[in-house]
Amino acid sequence: xxxxxxxxxxxxxxxxxxxxxxxxxxxxxxxxxxxxxxxxxxxxxxxxxxxxxxxxxxxxxxxxxxxxxxxxxxxxxxxxxxxxxxxxxxxxxxxxxxxxxxxxxxxxxxxxxxxxxxxxxxxxxxxxxxxxxxxxxxxxxxxxxxxxxxxxxxxxxxxxxxxxxxxxxxxxxxxxxxxxxxxxxxxxxxxxxxxxxxxxxxxxxxxxxxxxxxxxxxxxxxxxxxxxxxxxxxxxxxxxxxxxxxxxxxxxxxxxxxxxxxxxxxxxxxxxxxxxxxxxxxxxxxxxxxxxxxxxxxxxxxxxxxxxxxxxxxxxxxxxxxxxxxxxxxxxxxxxxxxxxxxxxxxxxxxxxxxxxxxxxxxxxxxxxxxxxxxxxxxxxxxxxxxxxxxxxxxxxxxxxxxxxxxxxxxxxxxxxxxxxxxxxxxxxxxxxxxxxxxxxxxxxxxxxxxxxxxxxxxxxxxxxxxxxxxxxxxxxxxxxxxxxxxxxxxxxxxxxxxxxxxxxxxxxxxxxxxxxxxxxxxxxxxxxxxxxxxxxxxxxxxxxxxxxxxxxxxxxxxxxxxxxxxxxxxxxxxxxxxxxxxxxxxxxxxxxxxxxxxxxxxxxxxxxxxxxxxxxxxxxxxxxxxxxxxxxxxxxx
RNA sequence: GCCUACGUAGCUCAGUCGGUAGAGCACUUCCUUGGUAAGGAAGAGGUCACCGGUUCAAGUCCGGUCGUAGGCUCCA
Numbered sequence: 001x002x003x004x005x006x007x008x009x010x011x012x013x014x015x016x017x018x019x020x021x022x023x024x025x026x027x028x029x030x031x032x033x034x035x036x037x038x039x040x041x042x043x044x045x046x047x048x049x050x051x052x053x054x055x056x057x058x059x060x061x062x063x064x065x066x067x068x069x070x071x072x073x074x075x076x077x078x079x080x081x082x083x084x085x086x087x088x089x090x091x092x093x094x095x096x097x098x099x100x101x102x103x104x105x106x107x108x109x110x111x112x113x114x115x116x117x118x119x120x121x122x123x124x125x126x127x128x129x130x131x132x133x134x135x136x137x138x139x140x141x142x143x144x145x146x147x148x149x150x151x152x153x154x155x156x157x158x159x160x161x162x163x164x165x166x167x168x169x170x171x172x173x174x175x176x177x178x179x180x181x182x183x184x185x186x187x188x189x190x191x192x193x194x195x196x197x198x199x200x201x202x203x204x205x206x207x208x209x210x211x212x213x214x215x216x217x218x219x220x221x222x223x224x225x226x227x228x229x230x231x232x233x234x235x236x237x238x239x240x241x242x243x244x245x246x247x248x249x250x251x252x253x254x255x256x257x258x259x260x261x262x263x264x265x266x267x268x269x270x271x272x273x274x275x276x277x278x279x280x281x282x283x284x285x286x287x288x289x290x291x292x293x294x295x296x297x298x299x300x301x302x303x304x305x306x307x308x309x310x311x312x313x314x315x316x317x318x319x320x321x322x323x324x325x326x327x328x329x330x331x332x333x334x335x336x337x338x339x340x341x342x343x344x345x346x347x348x349x350x351x352x353x354x355x356x357x358x359x360x361x362x363x364x365x366x367x368x369x370x371x372x373x374x375x376x377x378x379x380x381x382x383x384x385x386x387x388x389x390x391x392x393x394x395x396x397x398x399x400x401x402x403x404x405x406x407x408x409x410x411x412x413x414x415x416x417x418x419x420x421x422x423x424x425x426x427x428x429x430x431x432x433x434x435x436x437x438x439x440x441x442x443x444x445x446x447x448x449x450x451x452x453x454x455x456x457x458x459x460x461x462x463x464x465x466x467x468x469x470x471x472x473x474x475x476x477x478x479x480x481x482x483x484x485x486x487x488x489x490x491x492x493x494x495x496x497x498x499x500x501x502x503x504x505x506x507x508x509x510x511x512x513x514x515x516x517x518x519x520x521x522x523x524x525x526x527x528x529x530x531x532x533x534x535x536x537x538x539x540x541x542x543x544x545x546x547x548x549x550x551x552x553x554x555x556x557x558x559x560x561x562x563x564x565x566x567x568x569x570x571x572x573x574x575x576x577x578x579x580x581x582x583x584x585x586x587x588x589x590x591x592x593x594x595x596x597x598x599x600x601x602x603x604x605x606x607x608x609x610x611x612x613x614x615x616x617x618x619x620x621x622x623x624x625x626x627x628x629x630x631x632x633x634x635x636x637x638x
Numbered sequence: 639g640c641c642u643a644c645g646u647a648g649c650u651c652a653g654u655c656g657g658u659a660g661a662g663c664a665c666u667u668c669c670u671u672g673g674u675a676a677g678g679a680a681g682a683g684g685u686c687a688c689c690g691g692u693u694c695a696a697g698u699c700c701g702g703u704c705g706u707a708g709g710c711u712c713c714a
Contacts, residue, residue: 096714105709113642161714171714182714203709204641211710215641218709246707250649259687259705367639372707549671576670577677584675598673608674616674 007058016053023049023189026061036063036225038193039072039186046072048138048186064193064225074099076136076188077126077197077223078106083179084125085219088118094181095157095207095216102233104223107205107216109157114202114217122219123199133192134176138185146171150182157207158182196230197223240475245524246373248532252590254540255374255523263371264379265520270540273569277538278519279359281411281636282383289404291355291385296337298361302327307493308336309429313462319363330363335487335512338386339494342508347498352508353389353397359519360384374524381519387511388496391441394509398445398467398484401513405469405482408515412526413638414471414481419451422459422466429462430489438486439465461512463489473529481522485512532590533612535638536629543570543629544591545607546582548598550574555602559595559622566626587612593629 003015006025016025022040026033026049040047041060046068053059062069078097081104085092089110097106114122141149143162150158161182165171174183176191188194199221207213224230241247249255254271257263267275286293302320305311310318310332319330331337338356347354359381370376387397409417421442424435442465446453453467460466466485470478487510490496497505516522536542543563547556556572563570571591573582579596586594595607606619 098712098714100712116643158714165714173714184714201708202642205710206640208713209711211640215710217641220709257706262705368705369639369641369710546674548673551671576672578670578672579674580672581676582674587675594674596674600673610674 004053005056006053007056009058009060018054019052021050021052022047022059022061025059029061033061033063036065037061038064038069038076038188038225041068046186048136049189050138065229069225070102071099072186072188073194073223073225074102074104075183076191077194077221078104079136079174079176079179079181079183079187080126080129080191080194080197081122081199081219081221082106082108082181083129083176084122086179087125087129088121093155093157096161102222103200103220105205105218105220107207107218109207109214109216113204114219116202119199119202119219123197126194126197126199129177130191130194132177133190135190136174136176136187138187139173139175139180141171141173143167143171146173146182149173149180153180155182194223196225196227197221198230198234236475240477240528243475243528243531244373245375245527248527249374249524252532252540254527261379262368263366263377265374265377271523273540274534274538275519275523278516278522279383281408282357282359282516285404285407286355286357286385289355289400291357293357293359294338294341296334296341296358296360297331299328299330300337302329304336304340305329308339308490309463309493310336313427313429317364317366319365331360332362332364334358334360334362334382334384335386335490335510336494339490339496339510342388342496343494347388347508349390349498349500349506352498353387353393355385355387357383357385374520374527377518377520380521382514383516383519384512384514387513388491388498388508389511390498390506391509394441394486394511395445395448397511398442399449401484401511401515402449402451405515408482409469409471411636411638412529414473414529416472417451418470418478419446419453420456420459420468420470421446421453422456422461422468424465425458425460425462427462428460430464430492434488434492435465438488442467442486461485461487463487464512466512473525474531475528479525481517481525482515483513483517486510487512530638534590534592535636536592537633537636539590539592540569541571541589541591542568542633543593543595544586544589545570545572545595545597546579546586547572547574548579548596550576552597552599552602556597559597559607562622562626566630568626568629583610595625 002018004018005013006016007013023034023037026037037049039062040049041062042053042057062072064070064073075098082094082097085108091111093109095107095109097104146162147159150162162171172183172185173180174185174187199219201220203218204215205218207216222233224233253268254274255265255267257265302311314332318332321328341356342354361379361381363379366376366378389397423439464485464487466483468480469482470480472478490510491507496508498508500506545556545559547553553574556574560570560572583594590612592612594610596610597607601607601619604619607622607625609617609620609625611617
């Protein structure tokens, strides 16, 4: 038998007999590597560890703790789960079971549904199947053989999938014990490699994601290469639950919902301080960047929405009302109203760009099933603005916007900005020519900027392409916040114009843009990001005065008068509680600054300062403290 | 909209086999006047989401409605 040369990622080479498998190579290198191995990469192609290699090749041994290995592990665990389900529910039909980020799922067509008890049983069965350590065997089939095999088994979904596989592609299946599943692979060599897994939840899911198809039963689960990683992941899920903005919103008394106005938040006085703080901050930036703020109507004759295209594209998401002869629509967006404001007067090219900001309340009738806390609501406001400009002003405007976005995200301590350009969707208004022009303008500006960006084909708004900004929060979750959308359609529909240098009438371009996005959603995302520990400038209660006993009530009141005069948001906790209880209460309410005043302080004319999560900072002069706090507020430090 | 789960005091949650409702925190009052994360006692607080059905009897069983939550493109 001849020998072949294997090249490793570090470029070292070794000779092996032809027909050697990656697992044999791994064993040759060391038993620990062989144990951790889940798959191989042979000449950059993912493959099973058992695949015989008969020519010179570059190989990489993939372990479960790498990204590629984790994906293999996730996918193999989905198979193990399918095997367990088929063992416990022989009538279940399998469909698909891919790996997704940190999790996997598998959709089954079964009579009835899976209960939590079923999940436990399935997980127990999976443990049993894992311990029996079956060999996972790859089989390659001809198209007809595959069709016959899965048809004989009654796996109609698999038959449907095989029918759609490209005739040129190899059809493969993987078996473990008596279970066989159509799959491209690769997979772990034996079921015993799958140890640290947990089933997470069940839900309904439509076959191929189409609500006209059969509803399948989906089970989500996760798996890691070590118990430590699994525990860390589960812990992260717990942490996310603790920081859930709905939970924090209730605990900190910031907002609530009522069934008589579904999905429409009520912000309490405390929540409104934060909400208005966000608005005030944006207004300051507007002043700096040359925006003018307007106030526009809430309700418009349907005529407007017909002209704008919303009637055609968005009516299912609009609140509407009939009043006598006329039909009105509650505005879901500000843009059509803004075109009316633009058209109210004549504009010279000298007036452009006009940057029209509006915090107007918007209503969108979102489907009941998609509503969620503050992140998906029916009543909201945006830090919305429309920029009316000439086509050659677009570049400068977008550069300014990039700068503004960066400033805002720095203020809120959001790192890891990523940018996506979304292009023309299937359901779109306007000529393809206009779309192409808009898309190439945005691509140009993006390429000139230093930002990295990806392209989301077909994800644009129906009136124009857009640039979306994503950030990562404190738990590394991705959120889309800012958006910049180019629009050549609305100006056309509303016949907007400006008088150009040569006296002719020209069509302006509209840029729709929001930096925080919806204030409601931003509120929720930021609440989770900061975990309820708001910076001083946004905190609903900035300072609380805690008298040690009733003897110093008068002195405590004199302190609150000074705080009041300094324009700070304060509280006085003059309940008959002991100081420890008052401090505990203030810490739980996440109040930034606690001022403890007792007889010592009253005599010296000072306050003892305690900052949230920091403990006792010692006595300080009140005037001095107020200066420090006002500085901190002015700088918006986080 | 569809699937599943849930809805009991302001909040967090018990409530077994169907027999008319409970705790802790918060609240009110009283005692305690204290020094950096919970002093003590008493009291008040409920149309068990809503509507209907079964039953001698429903928080509990059945049906419906409303609301809330997790999902519903991530190609075998």
